[in-house]
Amino acid sequence: MLTLPAPAKLNRMLHITGRRDDGYHTLQTLFQFLDVGDTLHFSLRDDGEIRLTPALPGVATEANLIVRAARMLQAENSCHLGADIRLDKRLPMGGGLGGGSSNAATTLLALNRLWKLALSEDRLAALGLQLGADVPVFVRGHAAWAEGIGERLTPVELDTPWFVVLHPGVTVATASVFNAPQLTRDTPPITMARALQGGAPAWRNDCQTTVCERYPEVSKAFDWLSGFAPTMLTGTGACLFARLTDERQADSILQRVGSGWHAFKAKGCNLSPLHAALGCRAVSAKGRAKAL
Numbered sequence: 001m002l003t004l005p006a007p008a009k010l011n012r013m014l015h016i017t018g019r020r021d022d023g024y025h026t027l028q029t030l031f032q033f034l035d036v037g038d039t040l041h042f043s044l045r046d047d048g049e050i051r052l053t054p055a056l057p058g059v060a061t062e063a064n065l066i067v068r069a070a071r072m073l074q075a076e077n078s079c080h081l082g083a084d085i086r087l088d089k090r091l092p093m094g095g096g097l098g099g100g101s102s103n104a105a106t107t108l109l110a111l112n113r114l115w116k117l118a119l120s121e122d123r124l125a126a127l128g129l130q131l132g133a134d135v136p137v138f139v140r141g142h143a144a145w146a147e148g149i150g151e152r153l154t155p156v157e158l159d160t161p162w163f164v165v166l167h168p169g170v171t172v173a174t175a176s177v178f179n180a181p182q183l184t185r186d187t188p189p190i191t192m193a194r195a196l197q198g199g200a201p202a203w204r205n206d207c208q209t210t211v212c213e214r215y216p217e218v219s220k221a222f223d224w225l226s227g228f229a230p231t232m233l234t235g236t237g238a239c240l241f242a243r244l245t246d247e248r249q250a251d252s253i254l255q256r257v258g259s260g261w262h263a264f265k266a267k268g269c270n271l272s273p274l275h276a277a278l279g280c281r282a283v284s285a286k287g288r289a290k291a292l
């Protein structure tokens with residue numbers, strides 16, 4: 001059996017720079033992984049079946065990104081092998097932590113290994129992009145500056161603080177945020193160097209105002225958490241994250257979280273825990289940028 005993590009991600013900053021003809025928005029964002037996430041267990045089957053347990057509430061098995069990733073790999077390689085896959089789900093769904101995308105990326109890398117397909121990382125990232133804009137960064141496995149709809153990636157070294165991630169108990173529909181008339185969607189593009197130069201104190205998320213206006217519970221949670229430390233929305237929410245000076249500060253905040261909200265502490269990682277588990281070497285220092 002192959003057991004691998006599917007870590008969460010944060011968008012440490014997120015700018016929306018425009019809208020494409022197909023309706024998708026162009027972004028500039030900094031992705032970083034957390035040392036917390038789901039876990040997947042893979043066992044080989046020789047009959048071509050893909051069996052996933054347990055089912056996720058509200059997600060048909062064939063629509064689950066894990067099953068879709070497995071089927072895509074089978075089709076791509078005319079592969080007749082299958083897998084039993086068990087998912088230990090910890091990440092809230094639709095929270096802006098990228099859990100579904102991360103599950104898909106872990107499945108692509110795991111089955112590439114289990115089925116001995118030897119597909120390149122480039123090919124796996126291209127397949128992943130067909131499943132979701134956030135899948136390629138999980139396939140690549142390094143914190144990254146992302147452009148386009150999140151698929152044009154440049155690895156970066158970011159600060160790796162402790163965070164408290166707070167789920168305010170509401171679900172935010174990504175499409176409703178991107179369709180909101182008041183959404184800021186004309187932030188002038190900046191260079192990666194400029195984004196990194198300001199560092200964390202200068203970062204913001206263009207979705208945050210719209211999400212807080214439309215979801216009062218997110219606004220309330222933001223006001224509460226930012227009373228302790230600098231706080232931001234990840235992706236289109238609903239999760240918020242506070243950047244802390246040390247782990248003790250995280251523990252102290254966690255003791256005060258009210259009922260109806262779910263919170264956990266996590267550390268930022270520039271190398272994905274998935275790639276650490278697979279024993280991948282970190283990308284070479286060449287071409288990496290460093291946040292000040």
Ligand SMILES: C[C@@](CO)(OP(=O)(O)O)[C@H](O)COP(=O)(O)OP(=O)(O)OC[C@H]1O[C@@H](n2ccc(N)nc2=O)[C@H](O)[C@@H]1O
Binds near residue numbers: 024027149
């Ligand atoms: C904006 C991010 C940042 O990480 O938010 P989170 O999902 O993590 O919160 C992601 O790129 C989200 O990517 P993903 O979650 O794959 O979005 P999808 O399901 O493909 O998109 C849902 C809907 O949101 C809109 N959408 C999504 C991404 C984008 N760059 N522009 C858009 O306009 C489209 O209307 C699309 O139909």
Ligand SMILES: Nc1ncnc2c1ncn2[C@@H]1O[C@H](COP(=O)(O)OP(=O)(O)O)[C@@H](O)[C@H]1O
Binds near residue numbers: 064104
């Ligand atoms: N394996 C999976 N894990 C989580 N969500 C999944 C999965 N497969 C499909 N989904 C669907 O994808 C949606 C987005 O999930 P997720 O990636 O966790 O959130 P977000 O994109 O907000 O970070 C979920 O609401 C769910 O309907």
